[in-house]
Every structure is written in structure tokens, then in C-alpha cells.
Amino acid sequence: MTTIHIEKHSANPGTAPSEETQNVRQRLLKSAIKLFGEKGYAATSVNEIVSAAGVTKPNLYYYFTNKEGIYITILSEALTGYDEIFNRASQAQGSARQRLMEICIEVYQQFVRNIDTSRMIYSVYFGPHQSAPPFDFETFRMRHIQLLHDLILYGISIKEFRAGDPHIMTLAVLGQCHTAMELELCHSGPTLGQEGLTKVLELLFESFAINRTAITEE
Amino acid sequence: MTTIHIEKHSANPGTAPSEETQNVRQRLLKSAIKLFGEKGYAATSVNEIVSAAGVTKPNLYYYFTNKEGIYITILSEALTGYDEIFNRASQAQGSARQRLMEICIEVYQQFVRNIDTSRMIYSVYFGPHQSAPPFDFETFRMRHIQLLHDLILYGISIKEFRAGDPHIMTLAVLGQCHTAMELELCHSGPTLGQEGLTKVLELLFESFAINRTAITEE
Incomplete structure (x- = not known):
């Protein structure tokens, strides 16, 4: 029927x-x-x-x-969008710094372009247990972390980055991505925007670099 | 009765x-x-x-x-705890870098010590509208941002930090605090912990510094 x-x-x-x-x-x-x-x-x-x-x-x-079906479809399609970014990023050429910047900006753009879905994901992830169907966010998160980690290791191996702790460097980059994204979800106060995210990442990458670039504005 | x-x-x-x-x-x-x-x-x-x-x-x-009363008490007491940290921090002595590090570590410690309250705050802030009583999180957030911003301006004024964009530098510091805290709320994957937070902040402060310190591990 x-x-x-x-x-x-x-x-x-x-x-x-x-x-x-x-x-x-x-x-x-x-x-x-x-x-x-x-x-x-x-x-x-x-x-x-x-x-x-x-x-x-x-x-x-x-x-x-059913309701579960539409819920799972929303989350799966959202994460597929990010997976496509990760796939492209893992094939891309360029310096470690350029590639890290590109992946962060693309993830940020995808998040903002789909801000309602992003809000829903945060609501599900951090919100109260809602007897919502289980969804595996963790595999996705770990894939993102692994990709950043691999790019940082690559940067260290070609002596573009100094030999720091790749785990710490990875979480520092991830942190700046997340912050730029979360500020878009906040109800008031300053946001970073794409330009701001680029600048905070540049600050961070400068500290990763073997040769510090002269960006002092004095 | x-x-x-x-x-x-x-x-x-x-x-x-x-x-x-x-x-x-x-x-x-x-x-x-x-x-x-x-x-x-x-x-x-x-x-x-x-x-x-x-x-x-x-x-x-x-x-x-009533139920509203216990809810407001929980949030008020939690934010009072952070306000005390901000008050101490605004009176503290030391270099801008030391003072920024101290405030970030204290905020992180407070967050972890009260992890259930922290989880509740995230749940309320990012979760679905729950017809919960209104609560002013924004004044608190802005106070935290203002304090970091003032310390960064101070660092620039005494030529401890180079003359970057204080807004970007502030959000970069805030981002690393938030990341360390949020990783504690995640269900799996790496966390930073206090030691990791110290390290990501050191990475960041190094890029703020006028004179780069030699922390290359090669």
C-alpha cells in the first residue's frame, strides 16, 4: 500500500x-x-x-x-562527505603544511556548508542519551586523526617539520579545526571564520617548521 | 510541612x-x-x-x-569555580606566557575534576533545546576570552610576544584549552591530558615569542 x-x-x-x-x-x-x-x-x-x-x-x-532510517541516512551522508575530503587529501601533492592546511579548510567548509547537520551531530554526540540508534562516530574521528598524523610524520620525514611529538602536533592541528567549527555553533561571541582558521593554523605551522619564517609584523 | x-x-x-x-x-x-x-x-x-x-x-x-533551582545552582556553582580562576589569574604575576599557561591548566583541571558537570554543560549547550530554564553562558565565555586577550596584549606590549593579531592569538589559545577538555568527553581515541595540553600550548607560545627558543629535538 x-x-x-x-x-x-x-x-x-x-x-x-x-x-x-x-x-x-x-x-x-x-x-x-x-x-x-x-x-x-x-x-x-x-x-x-x-x-x-x-x-x-x-x-x-x-x-x-522509518525514523531510524532517515536518521542513519543523515549521519552517513554527512560522514561520507568528510570521507571524500580525506580520500582526496590522502592522494594530494604538495608540502605537508599545504596539505594539512587544505584538509583543515575543506573540513571547515563542509561543516559550515551543512551547519544544520553539524549542529545535529554535536547535539547527538554531546547531548543527552536520546535512545537514538547507535552510530559509529569513532571510526570516522579516528580516520581524521590518522590522516593528520600521517601528514605530520611525512612532514617530519622530509625535514619540513622539526622532530616533535607527532601525537601532540596532530591534536594541536585538530584542535584548531574543531575550534573554528565550534565557534560557528556558539550563540554569540567572536568566530574565526575561514580566514581566522587559516591564520591560527599558520601560527601553529610556524612552530612546526624547521626554519622559522619571518612573519613578525613589527 | x-x-x-x-x-x-x-x-x-x-x-x-x-x-x-x-x-x-x-x-x-x-x-x-x-x-x-x-x-x-x-x-x-x-x-x-x-x-x-x-x-x-x-x-x-x-x-x-524546585527542579529549576537545582539546575541553576549546578550551573552557577560550576561557573563560579571558573570565575575564581579568572580572578586569581587577572591578579597573578609573571610573564604573559606563564600566566596564560597557568590559567589554561587551571581551567582544564577544574573541567576534569568536575567531569560530570562538564558533560552536563556540554549537553545543555550543544544538545537539543530542552525547555530548560535559560542560563547565561555567554557572559562567562566572553569573560574567559577577554582575559586571554588582555594577557596577550600585555605580552605584546612588553615585547614578550611579537605583534600579531591578538584576536587570532586569543582564539588559538582558547582552542587548545577547549580541545584538551573536549577530548576528555569523547568516547574513545587519544586524549591530551594535562601534560599534552602543556605541550600544545608550548608549541603555540613558541610561535608567539619574539625570540624562538631552541626546542628542536633533532
Whole structure:
């Protein structure tokens, strides 16, 4: 019965999704992201999601099976976006400093471009246990850390960076990325923005460098 | 009627609180911190708090008036602890670098010592709106930022630090504090610890310094 309702939305079943079906799916994702972020997973109902999206319930069941399905889809698609950045970064050319800068800026841009999803991820990760379905954030976090760590080790191996503690250097870089991102989630006060993130990373990379560059402004 | 229950717990009414009344108050705070952090403010009932504390309901009403009262007390006491650190820090002597390091380490220690409260604060701040009573986190955040900023300006004025952008330098320091603290809240992966925080700050301060110190380990 569910599919009968849905077929109405798909003008050409069996072919590429029409613009309208794409829109329905996107509208559902957008509503769910906002509601999960604002109210939490448990407090959000399927009715609220479909109503906010302006579509009928069977659409949600068709595209995502159930509330858990749309939740997992949101998180998986978000982390896939970051994984693509990590994949490109691990193939990229250039100095360790350039490559670290690029990956940090791209991660920051992805976070800001999808700020509602980012807010939802923080809400799920740091918020109260919401009897939300389990989701493996940790594999993703560890992949990010590992990539930064490998780039720092590479920088040390080619004598671009001095031989510091790669674990500390990695967490220092990660910290500046996270700070720039979190300041976007705060309710007031200064943010760093992309330009600020570039500057704090430049400060940090200067201390990694074997040869200090002259950036004193005096 | 409420007070009748309470007087039983106070062996010497009118004198300093006995050890038992102190314990009752502390037990209530501890249970509420855990429950608000795990379930959120709205989902936690007064019954659950008193039951977890092993005390009767009138005790909660006596010490905190209601659920809102215990919630506001927890947050106020936590932020008062940080305010004391900021007050001491603004009076302290020493180089800008030493003073920045001391304040960061003290804030980190306070955060870890009260890890359940810290978890609750993150849960409230980043978690879903929980129809929790409003609480002014922003004044506190701005005070922390202002203090770091003043110390950095001081460092620049005495030519201990080079003339960089004090806004960027401030957020870079703040970022490393926050990272060390947040890694304590994460569910897995590397943490920095106090020693790691000291090291990332040293990395950063090195790039602030007019004269780079020789800490290359090669």
C-alpha cells in the first residue's frame, strides 16, 4: 500500500529520479535534520518530519523505511562527505603544511556548508542519551586523526617539520579545526571564520617548521 | 510541612550546617548532575533526582526550591569555580606566557575534576533545546576570552610576544584549552591530558615569542 502512494511522485519509475522525487527526499532530510537538532531524536516524531517537509508519511517510509532510517541516512551522508575530503587529501601533492592546511579548510567548509547537520551531530554526540540508534562516530574521528598524523610524520620525514611529538602536533592541528567549527555553533561571541582558521593554523605551522619564517609584523 | 521533614536532618538548627545536611545537599547535586547530563533537563523528574540521591522530596524543595533551582545552582556553582580562576589569574604575576599557561591548566583541571558537570554543560549547550530554564553562558565565555586577550596584549606590549593579531592569538589559545577538555568527553581515541595540553600550548607560545627558543629535538 505504501508504494502505491509513492508511485504518484515518481513520473518515470525505473529511470533516473525526477526532479520532484529528488526534492521530496531532500525536503524530508532537511526537516529531519532541523528537528533532530532542535528537539533531539527521541522527541521528534515521523508526523512532525513529514509535516515540516510538506509531504505525506508514505514518502518517508519509501525513501527511508522509518525514523531510524532517515536518521542513519543523515549521519552517513554527512560522514561520507568528510570521507571524500580525506580520500582526496590522502592522494594530494604538495608540502605537508599545504596539505594539512587544505584538509583543515575543506573540513571547515563542509561543516559550515551543512551547519544544520553539524549542529545535529554535536547535539547527538554531546547531548543527552536520546535512545537514538547507535552510530559509529569513532571510526570516522579516528580516520581524521590518522590522516593528520600521517601528514605530520611525512612532514617530519622530509625535514619540513622539526622532530616533535607527532601525537601532540596532530591534536594541536585538530584542535584548531574543531575550534573554528565550534565557534560557528556558539550563540554569540567572536568566530574565526575561514580566514581566522587559516591564520591560527599558520601560527601553529610556524612552530612546526624547521626554519622559522619571518612573519613578525613589527 | 516541608520544613518539618527537613529539621530531622539538621541536628543543630541555627548553627553551621551539620555534616549530614552538607551530605544531603551534595548528594542531591550529584544525582541531578548525572541525570541532567544523561537524560536532559526536561526528561529528568524530581522523583528521579531524590531517588538517586537516596533522600526524600522535601529535601530537594528545602535546598533548591524546585527542579529549576537545582539546575541553576549546578550551573552557577560550576561557573563560579571558573570565575575564581579568572580572578586569581587577572591578579597573578609573571610573564604573559606563564600566566596564560597557568590559567589554561587551571581551567582544564577544574573541567576534569568536575567531569560530570562538564558533560552536563556540554549537553545543555550543544544538545537539543530542552525547555530548560535559560542560563547565561555567554557572559562567562566572553569573560574567559577577554582575559586571554588582555594577557596577550600585555605580552605584546612588553615585547614578550611579537605583534600579531591578538584576536587570532586569543582564539588559538582558547582552542587548545577547549580541545584538551573536549577530548576528555569523547568516547574513545587519544586524549591530551594535562601534560599534552602543556605541550600544545608550548608549541603555540613558541610561535608567539619574539625570540624562538631552541626546542628542536633533532
